[in-house]
Amino acid sequence: MSRELFQNDAYLRACDAVVVDSNPKEKWFSVDQTVFYPLGGGQPGDTGVAFHKNDAEFAIVDTRRARDTGEILHFVDEVTELPESGTELHLEINWERRYLHMRVHSCLHLLSATVPGKITGAQVYAGRGRVDFDVRYPQEKHYIAESLNVLIQKEARRISRVCTRAEIEATPSLMNNLSVPLPEGVDVIKLVHFENLDIQPCGGTHVANTMEIGEVKVDKIESKGKRNRRVSISLVDTAVEPNY
Ligand SMILES: [Zn+2]
Structure with a gap:
């Protein structure tokens, strides 16, 4: 399970993370720790960007919690390739x-x-x-x-x-x-x-x-x-x- 950094500090806008899993069909990936709040309790899921070392960027269009595992899933749009497991990312939410x-x-x-x-x-x-x-x-x-x-x-x-x-x-x-x-x-x-x-x-x-x-x-x-x-x-x- 990923560490949910927003639980202790709602003001964290960014963090480093490592990709744990991804699903190209459903267009999501999960990470070891995240600042992205998942849809729930009447509050929308966060949007933002994941940056990769080689300048690749993944726009995150929604964040949701998997119904079965409870894992936080970061959904991307319009990308051909998702980051693979083990990829180091820098995650930033749309703070405004x-x-x-x-x-x-x-x-x-x-x-x-x-x-x-x-x-x-x-x-x-x-x-x-x-x-x-x-x-x-x-x-x-x-x-x-x-x-x-x-x-x-x-x-x-x-x-x-x-x-x-x-x-x-x-x-x-x-x-x-x-x-x-x-x-x-x-x-x-x-x-x-x-x-x-x-x-x-x-x-x-x-x-x-x-x-x-x-x-x-x-x-x-x-x-x-x-x-x-x-x-x-x-x-x-x-x-x-x-x-x-
Ligand atoms: Zn509340």
């Missing part, structure tokens, strides 16, 4: 896109702390996202936006600790608080805690401090069934970079 995912994803945690109601679904995009709540009457749009921005400005630090999936599934208070589904095929999951604001198990990537999310707006609240309300949010400034 990933950091937008981190900011939106972290905002969805705060959104789940703002709107009362069980979460039935969530999706992160680059710069926007949404959560479905099992609630008949959510608060007004402007009230949710205001509450969210107040939480963001509290400058809450993220503290994470590792839990087993079994431990989490045996704790109803944690299961009820999920703002995105637990990723499949993962047995060890982080308990993501934004100090004094929200705590929930999550396998995704998050910012280190809520201030990094920046100002957000609530774009719409839609009815998706009798008891289901979809709250969509977006970042006001998508160009902000972490200032440390």
Whole structure:
């Protein structure tokens, strides 16, 4: 299994790696360690580039976890030859896109702390996202936006600790608080805690401090069934970079 470097440090943009396996038919390769986050928990898989010593470049168009083995697969497009096993690569994620995912994803945690109601679904995009709540009457749009921005400005630090999936599934208070589904095929999951604001198990990537999310707006609240309300949010400034 490859070492998943994004688990301990979501800010790692690049790493060296050695190819472990590849599948020319399905157009993927796997490596001994990676910074690429695989699709899961409502967060898209990373894209980026793999560089080889002899200047060859492989554009990585998607990252997914193999359903059977749990291995992280880096998908390439439009290449005739994949890197062979043992090839040394330098992997780099598309950081601008990933950091937008981190900011939106972290905002969805705060959104789940703002709107009362069980979460039935969530999706992160680059710069926007949404959560479905099992609630008949959510608060007004402007009230949710205001509450969210107040939480963001509290400058809450993220503290994470590792839990087993079994431990989490045996704790109803944690299961009820999920703002995105637990990723499949993962047995060890982080308990993501934004100090004094929200705590929930999550396998995704998050910012280190809520201030990094920046100002957000609530774009719409839609009815998706009798008891289901979809709250969509977006970042006001998508160009902000972490200032440390
Ligand atoms: Zn999360």
